Amino acid sequence: MKNLIKTLILASTLILGACDSLLDTAPRQSLTPETAFTDVKSFESLLFTIYARVRSFNYYGQVMMIAPEIMADNLRIIANTGRYIGEEANADRAHIDLWTAGVFTGINEANILLTEIDKVDGDEALRAKLKGEAYFLRALFYFDLARVYGYEPGQEVEGWTASVVLRTTPTLGFSSADFRARSTNRxxxxxxxxxxxxxxxxxxxxxxxxxxxxxxxKGAAEALLARVYLYEGKNAEAATMATQAMATLGLTNSGTGLVTAANYEAAFNTYPNPESIFEIEIRSVDWSSVDGVNNSMCSLTADVYTGAQFILTASSELLATYDQGDVRRQMWSPTTRSGADGIVYESKKWLGAKGDFLENLPIIRASELYLIRAEARQKTGNNSGAISDLNALRSKRGVNSVSGLTGNSLLQAVMKERRTEFALEGHRWFDLKRNGMTISKAGSFAPVPYTDYRILAPIPQDEITLNDLLENNPGYN
Known part of the structure; x- marks a missing residue:
């Protein structure tokens, strides 16, 4: 009876998640792909639903941009609203929760599209495009789940290889609902x-x-694959794919295609960002009346609109990292905040360029390709190539070239460049983790050793209770 109840709960949850925004042509509980989708074009509405998962505040709309910064050493809290307090202290079970953030629902929706779209008539070019986008989104979802809940291949602690539950076929009803164990990271x-x-x-x-x-x-998929290769330690492949993406996007080895230092700030208040390869578009119709003030990146990191939360500022450790003349340092504007001691800094990346806290969020930017290739080249012994890529980016950020670096000194230079370039874009925690490094912290918070169980997020206990095949990450049992 227990297993029957679990099956009914799982199937109901998955069916409702999969049908969340389909056409209201029949009672929701009876919708099937055959009744909801009659031609290729009709699948585009499902694809838009999948994109909406990405902009959720529990995903890239907020959490995946902020949590990896404050869980490491880039941010500190200046007003206690209950948000990110545990993450700043790396408290037990205070981590990124993607398991219940709708990511698996997005995967199921992508699986529906990829499985069912070939069964209907329609324009072949559009079919290929929609399938390509679904593959891209499913890859993004699984990549984020994998780096939150598991170790990267080759970086396992005590042989722990469990990642997340892997599904590439849709769950459409009771007959296809099942419980599965976690797949390996590989x-x-x-x-x-x-x-x-x-x-x-x-x-x-x-x-x-x-x-x-x-x-x-195409360029976004190539850039994401280059990032994935870097996470996996496939450094030669990462360098090759970054080069391929740069060619697709018209970026040159000298940095042509990147914005100049004079235009860097304006780029973050332009939509789309001139360096965006993949950007989440957020429109006023996508928010309720209180979403912006309560949850937007603009509200949490700046004080430009009445009612802003403004609870996060740059750490002194991050501010000390910038070189003299670096335009990225100017993206932190000194100000004051009631209840906070002394000068604090608001971000000028997220200023609500569309008005009333509203802005788009770049998820993959062109500068990352230079830094992926620089790191991959350093790790494969191509020091001159790595330095060239570093300097191509630095020439567009108002800082002097570097030279003569090798070995760990060169790797640390790349890590520093990533830290300053992507502050408040959700990379810092993962950059340290994927390299097997201790997570450095701001202020008096203790560093988190790479072997610490808090490196991996816990699977929610409700999921463990529901599915006997799920085993939680070490330290959470």
Whole structure:
């Protein structure tokens, strides 16, 4: 009886999640792909639903941008609203929760599209495009789940290889609902690579800074695959794929295609950002009346609109990292806040460029390709190539070139460049973790050793209770 109840609960949850925004042509509980989708074009509405998962405040709309910064050493809290207090202290079970954030629902929706779209008539070019975007989004979802809940391949602690539950076919009803154990990190990364390879072959290039980057595109899939290879330690492949993406996007080895230092701040208040390869478009119709003031990146990191939360500021450790003349240092504006001691700093990246806390969020930017390739080249012994890539980016950020670096000194230079370039874009925790490094902290908070159980997020206990096959990460049992 217990297992029957679990099956009914699982099936109901998955069915409702999968049908969340389909056409109201029949009672919701009776919707099937056959009744909801009659031609290729009709699947586009499902794809838009999947994109909406990405902009959720529990995903890239907020959590995946902020949590990896404050869980490491880039941010500190200046007003206690209950948000990110545990994450700042790396308290037990205070981590990133993607398991219940709708990511698995997005995966199921992508699985529905990929499985069912070939069964209907329609334009073949559109079919290929929609499938390519679904592959891209499924890869993004699984990549984020994998790096939150598991170790990267080759970086396991005490042989722990468990990642997340892997599903590539849709759950449409009771007959296809089942419980599964977690796949290995290698299995999940293999699926991510496969999906991105399929996306690359199906999608067309889009120019940076155009509306085409609001959806999955060839350059975005190549850039994400380069990032995935870097996480996996496949450094030669990462360098090659970064080079391929740069060619697709028209970026040159000298940095042509990146914004100049004089235009860096303006780029973050332009939509789309001129360096965006993949950007989440957020419109006023996507928010309720209180979403912006309560949850937006603008509200939490700046004080430009009445009612802003403004609870986060740059750590002194981050501010000390910038070189003299670095335009990225100017993205932190000194100010004061009631209840906070002394000078604090608001971010000028997220200023609500569309008005009333509203802005788009760049998820993959062109500068990352130079830093992926620089790191990959350093790790494969191509020091001169790594330095060249570092300097190509630095020349566009108002700082002097570096020279003569080798070994760990060069790797640390790349890590520093990533830290300053992507502050408040959700990279810092993961950059330290994927390299097997101790998580450095701001202020008096203790560092988190790489072997500490808090490196991995816990699976919610309700999920463990529901599914006997799930085993939690070490330290959470």
């Amino acid at each position: 299995e999940v990364y293999n699926q991510i690579e496969s999906d991105l390879t399929a996306a690359i072959s199906s999608l067309a290039p889009q120019s940076m800074g155009t509306a085409g980057v609001y959806r999955g595109n």
